[in-house]
Amino acid sequence: MSRNHIRTAVVSNHGRTEVRERLASAGVSVDVIVGKFDLDRYGQLCKPARDPMVVAVAQMGLEPSEVVCIADCSTDELAAMGACIDCLMVGGFSEEDLIRSLGSNPAPEPDSRDYDSFRVPVMGIIGCIVGDTLGSRYEHSRTTDYNFKLFPSGSHPTDDFLGTLAVARWLLGDRSRESLERSLSMMVNCHPRAGWSHRFRNWARSSNRVPYGAVTNGSAMRVSACGWAAGSLDEALDLAGRSAEVSHNSPEGIAGAQATAACIYLTRTGHSKAEVKKYIEDTFGYDLDVTVGEHRQRAIHEYTCPVSVPQAIRCWLESDTYEQTVRNAISIGYDADTVGAIAGSIAAASPGMEVPQAWADRCFGLLHGELRQLFYDFCSAFPAE
C-alpha cells in the first residue's frame, strides 16, 4: 500500500498552505502540518542543543512513527526516534517527486507486537546496536581514552545498526537480491542522515543500484544478522557475501562481511577464541596478532574492511567482557561507532560476554516505529539465547 494519506507532514522551508495544496494536487491528504512558524516558535522554547523539530512534534503530542518529513527538515534526532523521512527536497519540490518518493515506501502495518512482555536479549544483534550507540558520539570527536564516558548526551544508533536492520529485514523475507536492495534503499530513504557515506546514499537512491566496488567497512558493519540467521558456517559465508556484494562487490568488502559473520557463527556455536582466530587468519589473511595498544598507536585513519575488521576482532580477542570489547574498540580512536558495532556484534555471540541488561534496555528504548518492530521480529525469528 503506498501512502495517499499522511498523518503528519513536517516541513520547514515551505508555507503550510503551499505544502497542503501541492500534496492535494498529488492526491495526498494530510492531517497535520508543522510549518516554519511552529518551528520558529518551538525553537525559542527549547535549548539550542535541542532540535525545534523534535520539540514541535513532542508538543503536538505526536508519536514519531506518525511523522513523515517531506522537505529538507529532517534531523538525526528525529530520524533516530523513528520518524520516516520520505524525501528531502531543498528549495522546492515537484508533485512528481513527491508521488515517486511517497509511493516507494509502503505505509507501515499496524503494530500488534507484545513489547510489554519482551525481554530485550543480551546476545545477538543487540551487540551491534549497543556498540554503535556507545561509539556514536566518538566518531567525530575521537578518543583514545579507554575510560571514556558511556552514553554521553545525544548517543544514538547510526547507519551501522540501521543497515543491520535492513539486512535483518531481508533475511526475514524472500532473500532475493532485489529484496535486499529494496530494503537497504528504504532504510536510507527513511533515515537519510543516519551517517551513511555519500556514495552509499547515492547508490541507495539510484534507480539501477549498480554495485560500486567499495572496500569500505559498510559491508561489515551491517552483516551481523547473517551470523545469527545461518544454520551452518557455509550458509553464514554465503549470506554475508550476498549481503555485501550488492554494493561492496570487492574482494575486501566481501571478505570483511564474511569474516565478521564467521566470527559470530563460530563463537555462538561453541568454538574457542583460539579456533576462531586461526580460522580467520587462515581464511582471510588478517593479522590478528597486532594488539589493541598497537592499533591505537598506529592510528591508521581508514574506513576500510582490511583496517576496521581486524581491529574489531582483536578488540574481542583481548577482552573478557562485552564492556571491555567495546571500550577497546571505541578507544582505538577512529571509526568508533563502526568498530564498536562490529566488535560488539562478535562479543554478543560469545557466552559469558553478554551485553549488560541495562545497556540493552537503554538502546532498545531508543528504537521507535519500524526500527523497533524489525528488531523485535528478527530477535523473535532467530533467538540468540
Ligand SMILES: [Mg+2]
Ligand atoms: Mg555510523
